[in-house]
Amino acid sequence: MQLRKPKRDDRLEVEVERIDERGQGVGRALHESGEYRVALRRALPGERVAAQVLRRRGDRIEGRLLEVLRASEERSTPPCGHYGACGGCSLQDLAYSGQLRAKRELVELALANAGLHVPVEPVLGAASPLRYRNKMDFTFGTRRWVEVGEAEGATRDFALGLHPREQFRKVLDIERCEIQPQAFDRILATARRLALEQALPAWDLVKHEGLLRHVVLRTSVATGEILVQITTSSEAPELVQPYVAALLAAHPEITTLVQAINSRGATVAYGERELVLHGPGSIRERLAGLVYRVSAASFFQTNTAQAERLVEVVLEETAPAAHERGLDLYCGAGTLTLPLARRCAHVHGVELVEAAVADGRRNAEENGLGNVEFSAGDVLAWFESKGALECDFVVVDPPRAGLHAKVVELLARVPARRLVYVSCHIGSAARDLAALAPHGWNVTRVRPVDLFPQTPHVETVLTLERVS
Template sequence: MTKNETMIRLKKGETIRLPIRRLGINGEGVGFYQKQVVFVDGAIPGEVVVARVESVERRFAKARLLRIRKRSPHRIQPPCPVYADCGGCQLQHIDYPMQLKLKKELVEEAFVRYTSLRELPIEETVGMDEPWQYRNKAQLPVQLRGKKVVMGMYSARSHRLVDMRECGVQHPETNRILETARKTVEEIGIPIYDEKKHTGVLRHLVARFGFRTGEAQLVLVCRTDELPQERELVERLVRRLPQVKSIVLNINPKRTSLVFGEKNRILWGKETVDERLNENVYALSATAFFQLNPIQTVKLYDLVKEAAELTGKETVIDAYCGVGTIGLWLADRAARIIGMDTIPSAVEDARCNAKRNGIDHAEYHIGQAEDLLPRWVKAGLRPDVVVVDPPRTGLGQPLIDMLREVRVPRLVYVSCNPSTLAKDCAQLLQGGYELERLVPVDMFPQTAHVETVCTLSATKER
């Protein structure tokens, strides 16, 4: 046991008075009691709260907010009626300007913790003029309660489904599509999946809406490839939802927390729906990744283009390319775009998107960036710019090793996790890169998530 660990004196059930110092990565307030870290959901930095300890771990404790002794001037009444129960948002009780400030601090704190940098080239968080109704996609689990089909979000850190018919951060059309689908499923009596027994059919309802095109897609995620009363269900949905251009059955037969399975079957309409970002058109299949906030995505990708400093002569790697959105955004200023992704349908969408937008100097490959890029570099490829947009876990070690060895002139790292971004940058800074710019972007207002565009360049000397 270390010296710090012997200092932990808190006990479950104990009531404590706690000043809140900062925001945690999951949106909770963070305070220190007798040098022990304590997380309190719903507390805001600058407040003094009274909280009851609910659990004590080796390095931290979690406590439930009981009372506020000193109230933050940034505390507001959350507009969502199920905010306290639903796990979707974490910051609705904080005014929006303060949300942006706290998200910048999350990025700063991660870099102070994981790197040796103490002065950061960080800018203010890029926010939204209207931080509501911004999401273009929702995927909601369904349950049967008596004869009623319930649809919603799981409560934070639980598997209790919170019944909800409308979400303030979703576009009104996704709310409308999902509620209409839920009612139709209930009317017809489609068998609902029972997680404990692994029986029934329908597991999730998923809706995607194109802000610019008005095209929508509805996905029914089912345990089986057979959908009872399929014809009647589809006929009613098509009649009631004229904006829906594609209805897809996704088959997920496994006991898993993952939403989608590996196989799709088109029930009606097109295989993909279209969305536009500026002048680019993107075809989106049922399981393809696409940024969930198209308004902020334009700002994010413009920051990437600015960071890349392209002149028209460069070879650009678009790692973790998805349906090709970032690479195609840069294509008008690059000589060659090379993208890769592990999802075959996403790569096929990327190829189709390049063709539809008249881009013939972009190529897309199936595979992990960690595998393909080191192999290509070993074969002689020398990219001028590498753009990475990895999952929350960050970059794989083989890719970091390759980037340290090759030291590409410009590396643009788009991150959805400040901690893994800072950890990866710590290795890159030790491997011959310097940090030029950090720009937090608020892709998900009302939540604790923050996206960051990080620009690194290879130093002339190690």
């Protein structure tokens, strides 16, 4: 007789073992029909929990936490009032020490799954696991997320905040975000109040109409300067200028304000056109002893304090000698390129986004570094256009998808002694490093750095040396 398998709404008891890359607890449940892998939010390693079955595929179940039957000693009260509804920061139930351990295990597991058995060092944790972000991007919307038990009467067709979990058409009003500076909470509240007072229409994410689309806030840890970007669907100066004037009057701490115009459907904060409405259009940040000019559209690491440590780790692992030449692939605006260039003879950075390359060149010039060269373009196309390359070290810092298989093949043949892979998605990095192994590149050191406390994301610096 075939035993009935778990189905929707059944209750199961789960022994939670680890955190997965989405920040869910993952564990095992014993059922009369066999053993199942269950993933559910807000369940922590070491806990025994009761779960409601939401979906089952084979022996994998997605569940919802009903009750914690045996709590972890590291279970802690989430600091954020929006936790649960908001789509971000899914590790807030777990004490910071537990978050760091969970991230280290994520790295170990991804490497082991790719056949790479190499010790992973403890994650370099942040001194401030809250209020650490130097940039936030908030969305205006016409469908406000309404909380259960919320008082009647509040506006429902206007919101300024973040998308709730898996609800990309709705927007949750954010009053306080615990990972951004308090100054951002205040500016965000004023931006919302003024838009309502001046009856400016929010962008409708479904009908593609309305004016106000995004508020991007950026600040510099070193100088305290604040950049605000307001993204609108058209220029509309008769509406935008009074709005901006009132925002600046309420917040003299805003040092520059930019309007970005995006008339397209895609919900991205950067625009087709930018108008600098106040100040210089950029802020100045200091990182690893260098000064960077950060404009509204430039990529810049969002956790300044931890980016400083990331740069230190990359420098230690690359260990460039004064006479050496290096490559920095996927270099952005040069956050790693410039500190490397201060230590060696020459660094060549390659980056797809032209604006980032322009920022990189300007940053190199302003810091008096003449031994840096930037190329704008796709790394693969750049590699293919090159004949024999001469370099002593290579740093790669690709986006989440990792390296193109052909880039891996080309990298395998680069005549360098050291390769440092900076990864924001360890699964992709593990795949790429496993593909490099048969070419004589061995992983010798794995050093994760926590750039994103409260979230399951982990940055990892992996050092490779050529064995043959």
